[in-house]
Amino acid sequence: MQQQRKNPTKAVVSKIEKINTEVLTLTYGAIVAQIVRESENVIDANEQLEKMGFNIGQRLIDEFLAKTEIKVCKDKVDVAENIAKNAFPMFLGIQADAEILPEQEKLFQFNIHFSDNPLNDFVELPENLQGLNYSNIIAGAIRGALSTIHWIAECRFIKDQLKGDDKTIIQVEMKREKFKDDD
Amino acid sequence: MFLILTQEDNPLYEKRFQLKKQTLNSQQILNAQFALHSSLDIFDEKLKTSKELFLKEIEQKQDYKIYGYVTSSGLRFLVMTDQDEEKVKGFCQQAHEQLIKVLMNPLYQIGQPIVSFYFDYYISQLIQNKLNP
Numbered sequence: 001m002q003q004q005r006k007n008p009t010k011a012v013v014s015k016i017e018k019i020n021t022e023v024l025t026l027t028y029g030a031i032v033a034q035i036v037r038e039s040e041n042v043i044d045a046n047e048q049l050e051k052m053g054f055n056i057g058q059r060l061i062d063e064f065l066a067k068t069e070i071k072v073c074k075d076k077v078d079v080a081e082n083i084a085k086n087a088f089p090m091f092l093g094i095q096a097d098a099e100i101l102p103e104q105e106k107l108f109q110f111n112i113h114f115s116d117n118p119l120n121d122f123v124e125l126p127e128n129l130q131g132l133n134y135s136n137i138i139a140g141a142i143r144g145a146l147s148t149i150h151w152i153a154e155c156r157f158i159k160d161q162l163k164g165d166d167k168t169i170i171q172v173e174m175k176r177e178k179f180k181d182d183d
Numbered sequence: 184m185f186l187i188l189t190q191e192d193n194p195l196y197e198k199r200f201q202l203k204k205q206t207l208n209s210q211q212i213l214n215a216q217f218a219l220h221s222s223l224d225i226f227d228e229k230l231k232t233s234k235e236l237f238l239k240e241i242e243q244k245q246d247y248k249i250y251g252y253v254t255s256s257g258l259r260f261l262v263m264t265d266q267d268e269e270k271v272k273g274f275c276q277q278a279h280e281q282l283i284k285v286l287m288n289p290l291y292q293i294g295q296p297i298v299s300f301y302f303d304y305y306i307s308q309l310i311q312n313k314l315n316p
Binding site: 125127 | 284285287288289298301
């Protein structure tokens with residue numbers, strides 16, 4: 001059973017159409033630069049990036065489920081592993097890992113960590129933008145994807161390589177299932 | 184001294200370092216800046232005739248020489264030192280590569296002074312290795 005779940009990654013990654021990394025990096029960089037120019041402050045910019053990610057994630061989940069044919073996830077370990085081991089390589093080409101820290105055992109929370117984010121290539125945060133979560137679009141995408149499968153979640157960046165840490169860590173907290181009346 | 188200027192002669196970056204023989208006092212530093220900027224006319228003349236990026240020696244004063252280098256997008260490097268041409272050429276090429284990385288940063292506005300910490304650090308290392316053995 002473990003084998004069956006881990007093997008889809010390679011098959012899936014080869015099915016997806018690829019794009020040149022630099023094109024993606026430069027395009028995303030241009031988007032962030034424009035958003036920063038239009039926003040009044042860093043918090044606004046972060047929010048906008050997250051909203052963009054949310055919209056993307058809502059649509060991305062369909063493609064993800066179609067390509068990987070994963071059945072229902074049994075527990076949070078499953079969810080975490082699927083996001084880190086299947087979704088990240090598929091959409092970003094990043095090798096990511098999921099972990100659940102001891103203090104997160106009781107809550108429905110897990111961390112996803114990775115290094116070598118292609119969106120961050122060549123980027124250096126200037127002094128006035130130190131609070132910018134540059135890859136906030138990823139956090140938004142996770143939130144959007146979970147939202148479409150009826151889970152309300154919160155994703156935030158705990159560590160960011162652009163701010164000097166050695167790994168980028170996103171904390172995902174799944175709060176509750178979505179009812180018909182939500183949004 | 185190492186200077187990066189745009190095509191309109193706006194300074195983007197400046198770095199001072201020791202020459203082989205002597206250290207400069209503040210008056211000499213001012214003179215150095217003056218000398219560098221005044222050599223821009225000769226820089227332009229050489230630019231018209233030369234097809235290469237490295238413009239070699241563009242001026243010579245008592246203790247030191249001034250070298251010029253132009254990038255494909257029109258940014259100018261000016262190096263004032265008493266080292267040989269080969270070393271300065273190597274230095275300029277590596278500085279150019281590093282400059283490209285700064286330009287690729289989407290959060291950097293082209294035409295603004297370069298304040299990147301990594302660029303500064305890298306140039307200091309380059310100067311240590313190449314121009315001051």
